Amino acid sequence: MAKETLTVTDNRTGKTYEIQIDQGAIRATDLRQIRVSEDDVGLLSYDPAFMNTASCKSAITFIDGEKGILRYRGYPIEQLAEQSTFLETAYLVLHGELPTGKQLEEWVYNITHHTMIHENIKKFVDGFHYDAHPMGILVGTVAALSTFYPDAKNILDTANRQKQIYRLIAKMPTLAAFAYRHSLGLPFAYPDNDLSYSGNFLNMLFRMTESKYTPNRVMEKGLDVLFILHADHEQNCSANAMRSVGSSHVDPYSAVAAATAALYGPLHGGANEAVLRMLREIGTKEKVPEFIKKVKTREALLMGFGHRIYKSYDPRAKAIKKLAYEIFEVTGTNPLLDIAIELERIALEDEFFVKRRLYPNVDYYTGMVYEAMGFPVEIYPVLFAIGRTPGWIAQWQEMLLDPEQKIARPRQLYVGSEQRDYVQIEQRR
Numbered sequence: 001m002a003k004e005t006l007t008v009t010d011n012r013t014g015k016t017y018e019i020q021i022d023q024g025a026i027r028a029t030d031l032r033q034i035r036v037s038e039d040d041v042g043l044l045s046y047d048p049a050f051m052n053t054a055s056c057k058s059a060i061t062f063i064d065g066e067k068g069i070l071r072y073r074g075y076p077i078e079q080l081a082e083q084s085t086f087l088e089t090a091y092l093v094l095h096g097e098l099p100t101g102k103q104l105e106e107w108v109y110n111i112t113h114h115t116m117i118h119e120n121i122k123k124f125v126d127g128f129h130y131d132a133h134p135m136g137i138l139v140g141t142v143a144a145l146s147t148f149y150p151d152a153k154n155i156l157d158t159a160n161r162q163k164q165i166y167r168l169i170a171k172m173p174t175l176a177a178f179a180y181r182h183s184l185g186l187p188f189a190y191p192d193n194d195l196s197y198s199g200n201f202l203n204m205l206f207r208m209t210e211s212k213y214t215p216n217r218v219m220e221k222g223l224d225v226l227f228i229l230h231a232d233h234e235q236n237c238s239a240n241a242m243r244s245v246g247s248s249h250v251d252p253y254s255a256v257a258a259a260t261a262a263l264y265g266p267l268h269g270g271a272n273e274a275v276l277r278m279l280r281e282i283g284t285k286e287k288v289p290e291f292i293k294k295v296k297t298r299e300a301l302l303m304g305f306g307h308r309i310y311k312s313y314d315p316r317a318k319a320i321k322k323l324a325y326e327i328f329e330v331t332g333t334n335p336l337l338d339i340a341i342e343l344e345r346i347a348l349e350d351e352f353f354v355k356r357r358l359y360p361n362v363d364y365y366t367g368m369v370y371e372a373m374g375f376p377v378e379i380y381p382v383l384f385a386i387g388r389t390p391g392w393i394a395q396w397q398e399m400l401l402d403p404e405q406k407i408a409r410p411r412q413l414y415v416g417s418e419q420r421d422y423v424q425i426e427q428r429r
C-alpha cells in the first residue's frame, strides 16, 4: 500500500525528508525542518493570494470547481433553492443539520424578534450624504452595533454568541433598508413581524403610506432564493476577512464589518453592481463585439465572469438565470438581458475566454434580477451581504471552535533594504 507521504530531497544539503500527506495536503510547518544550518529558520511556503493554500479545515461548504458543484453541509444548492427557505438554510449553514419543525419555529421567532435597531443608529444613518454608497453605510453601521452590545465580546460563551447571531442575521436587512430609505430621503419603514424574512425586507424598503405592506409573492420568493444562493461560499475573500479579523477575538459585529468591507470590492461582491454598469455602458447587442475587443486588450474586465475556483459554469449562475425568467414573467423582461445573453454566447465560444476557463459567476445574472425587482444598482452588494451573513458567522464560529486555529499572522519573504545608517537631511539627494 503506497504511503501517504512526500519524500523531498534538499539539494542544498543532500538531506531527504519524509512529509505526511493528510487529505491531499502537507502541513506548511512540516517544511520548517528543512534547513541549511542550525540558525536557519527553515523553509517557508510562498503563496501570494493563497492560490494553493488551505487556511483551515471546514465542514460548511463543499465546492467542486471542475464539476460546478456547490453544497451547504452536503445538500446541493439546487435542492435548497427549490425546497428550502433562506432562514432554514441559514440554520443549516450555522448548525450543520436541517432543523426540526420546532427548531425552525424557535429560530424564525428569535430572528423575527431581533429585527429592530437602536433609535440612535438612525442618527448616524442621517449623518451620511444622501448619495453615500449603501455599502459604506452598512460597513459603518454594522460596526457601530458592537458599541450597542458590549457583551458581544464574550465570544467564547455559547449562549451569548447565539444571541449575537440572532441579532446579526435579523438586523442586517434593517440596516440595509434604512440606508436605502435615507438615500431617497424617505422616512424609515419599521420591521413588520407578521411578514417573512424576505417579505419584511421588501416592506422596510418599499412601504409607502399604506398601513400594512403586502409583498409581491414572486418577488418575496425570488429574493429568498437569491439569499439562499448567496448564503456561503467557503474561503472566499470576505470569509477569509471574517476569519482573520475574528481570530483576534474581536466581537462578531466588528468582524462582519470587515467581511462586508471585503465584499464591497468590485472583484468580489461589488461585481453584481459592476455587471449592470458594464451592460449599460455597452448599451446594445450590436456593441458587444467592440466591448469583447476591449476585454482582450485588457482595457476592461468582463465583470460577472471568471472565478478562482469554478473553472466551469458557476452553479449559482445557472440557478439565477433560471430564476431571472420567472421574475421577468412578472416584471417584464430586462432589455439588458439580450446584451448579457449575447455577451455570454460570444464569451463561451471565444478562445480568449475558453483558454482561461472563464464562465459566468454568481454575479453575472444577479444584477438583472435585482434591477427587474426594482432595486437600485448601488444596493446589489448589500443584498449579497445580507445573504452571506449566515455564512460569515458560520465560518467565524467554526474558526473559534477549531482547536488548531489561533490568531492569523502570516509570514513574509523580506525583499527590502539591508541595514543602513540614518542620513542627515542635508546629505540627502
Ligand code: SDX
Pocket: 232, 233, 235, 236, 237, 266, 267, 268, 269, 271, 295, 300, 301, 302, 303, 304, 305, 306, 307, 308, 309, 356, 358, 361, 362, 363
Ligand atoms: C465572487 O471566491 C469566491 O467564492 C467569490 C464569490 C463568493 O460567492 O464569495 O464566488 C463571489 O466574488 C464572484 C466573482 C465576482 N467578480 C467578478 O465577476 C469580477 C470579474 N472577475 C475577475 O476579476 C476574476 O475572474 C476573479 C477575481 C473573480 C478571479 O480572479 P483570479 O482567480 O485571480 O483569476 P486571474 O485574475 O488570475 O485570471 C486568470 C486569467 C488572467 O488572464 P492572464 O493574465 O492569465 O492572461 O483570466 C483573466 C485574467 O486577466 N481574467 C479575466 C477575467 N477574469 C480573469 N479577463 C477578463 N475578464 C474577467 N472577468
